[in-house]
Amino acid sequence: MPNSRDDLPMLFRSLAPDDTGFQAAVNASARAAGERWPLLKAVSPKKPNSTPALSAQERQYWSNPAKSDVGQRKPALSLPGASDKMTRSLGRMSVRAVSHPPASDRNPKRANVSTTEISAVQVEPEKRPNVARSIQPTAITTTAAMKSSSTLFSGRSQTRADEAVDNTSGMPVNHNQPESRAAMEKAANATPVDASLASVFSRIEGKVTEVAKSASKPSSFLSRLGRR
Amino acid sequence: MVSDKLQSYFRAQQVSLQWLPVLRAMAAEMSEQMDAEDLRQLFFHVGERFAQDAGDCFQGAQSLIQLEDSLNDFWSQINWGWVSIKEVQEHIDISHQSAPLAEAFGDEALVWSIGLLEGFYQNVFRVLGASDSMMVCRAGKPTAGMDVHLRFGRQL
Numbered sequence: 001m002p003n004s005r006d007d008l009p010m011l012f013r014s015l016a017p018d019d020t021g022f023q024a025a026v027n028a029s030a031r032a033a034g035e036r037w038p039l040l041k042a043v044s045p046k047k048p049n050s051t052p053a054l055s056a057q058e059r060q061y062w063s064n065p066a067k068s069d070v071g072q073r074k075p076a077l078s079l080p081g082a083s084d085k086m087t088r089s090l091g092r093m094s095v096r097a098v099s100h101p102p103a104s105d106r107n108p109k110r111a112n113v114s115t116t117e118i119s120a121v122q123v124e125p126e127k128r129p130n131v132a133r134s135i136q137p138t139a140i141t142t143t144a145a146m147k148s149s150s151t152l153f154s155g156r157s158q159t160r161a162d163e164a165v166d167n168t169s170g171m172p173v174n175h176n177q178p179e180s181r182a183a184m185e186k187a188a189n190a191t192p193v194d195a196s197l198a199s200v201f202s203r204i205e206g207k208v209t210e211v212a213k214s215a216s217k218p219s220s221f222l223s224r225l226g227r228r
Numbered sequence: 229m230v231s232d233k234l235q236s237y238f239r240a241q242q243v244s245l246q247w248l249p250v251l252r253a254m255a256a257e258m259s260e261q262m263d264a265e266d267l268r269q270l271f272f273h274v275g276e277r278f279a280q281d282a283g284d285c286f287q288g289a290q291s292l293i294q295l296e297d298s299l300n301d302f303w304s305q306i307n308w309g310w311v312s313i314k315e316v317q318e319h320i321d322i323s324h325q326s327a328p329l330a331e332a333f334g335d336e337a338l339v340w341s342i343g344l345l346e347g348f349y350q351n352v353f354r355v356l357g358a359s360d361s362m363m364v365c366r367a368g369k370p371t372a373g374m375d376v377h378l379r380f381g382r383q384l
Contacts (some may be wrong), residue, residue, distance in 0.1 A: 198357060
C-alpha cells in the first residue's frame, strides 16, 4: 500500500500500458501489407525537399511588409466606368463648343450653359433604363419551369400589348417585362371589346353582332347575357 | 438547314425512350384494327378525360389571355409545348406548338391522334362556360410535325 503521495506517480507509471506488442503487430502488418500489395511500396511517400532558406530581402519582407518596397504593387488597371466616359464626352463637347461657338451667340457663358444642357440631355437617357429595370417582374408561377415558360410566352403577349397600347409616356417598352401583361389587360379593359370569356363565347355564338354595341353599355348589356 | 436539325433533335427528346416503341406499336396496331374516325373519337374522349384531371390549372381563367397563360403553365410542366389562343372573328384560333403527338404515335397517326387535343380543349371551353353548340375541330388540312392548329366555334 502506498503510504505517501510520492509513490503515486511511480504506481501510475507501472500501470502504463505496454504497447510494445501493439507496435510490433503494426509494423508486422505494414510489412505484410507491403508484400501483399507491392503498389504500397511503389507509392510510399517520400520525404519532401527541405524548405529553401529565405534570402535577406525576403526575410525583411515577411517581417515588415508595410515598409518593404518589395510588397508594394502597382495598382491594377481599372476598367473605364460611366464617369470616365462622361468625362471624355464632356471634354470633347467642350472643345467643340469652344472651337465652334453658336453663330447667334458667341457669349462664352452661353456656350457653357449649352454644354451643360447637352450633358444633362445625355445624362437623362441613362436614367431611363434604370427605371424600367427597377420594376421587378411579378411572380406568376410556382415552379422554376413555369417561370421559364412565362418569359417564353411573355414576348408574344407583349406583341399584342404593343398593338393595343399607345405608348405616350416616353418610357422604353421592354418586351420581356411581364408587367406589360398588366398594361395589356388595362388596354383590353380600356378598349370597347369586352375580353371576358363570357362575352367572347357570346360573340362566337353570334349573340352579339357588333362589338361597339356591347361597349356602349357594358354593365347592363352583359348582365342580360347569361350562360347556357 | 440548322433549324430543321434542331427541330428534329428536340422532337426526338419529347417522348421517353421507355414508352416510344410501345406507343408506336400501339398506334400501328390500332390503325389496323380501327378506322381513323373511330380512333379520333377515342382519342377525343381521352383528351376530355385528360382535361378533367387538369381542371385546376385553368378553371380560374377570366379571359383568353389568362386561359392561355394557365394552359401554358400546365403544358410546360409536362413538356407538351405551348399554345396560342386568339379570338378571330367568329371563332377562337388554337395553335398548339411542339405537341409530342407526332413523335409519340407517328406522323401518319396524326390524323386521329389530334383528337386528343381536340377533346382536351373542348373540355376546357365547356368548363369555362361555352355552350355545347360550339366545337373544337382541326383547322385546315392535317400537317405532319409538332404543330397542331385547331379552331373553336359554331358547328359547321
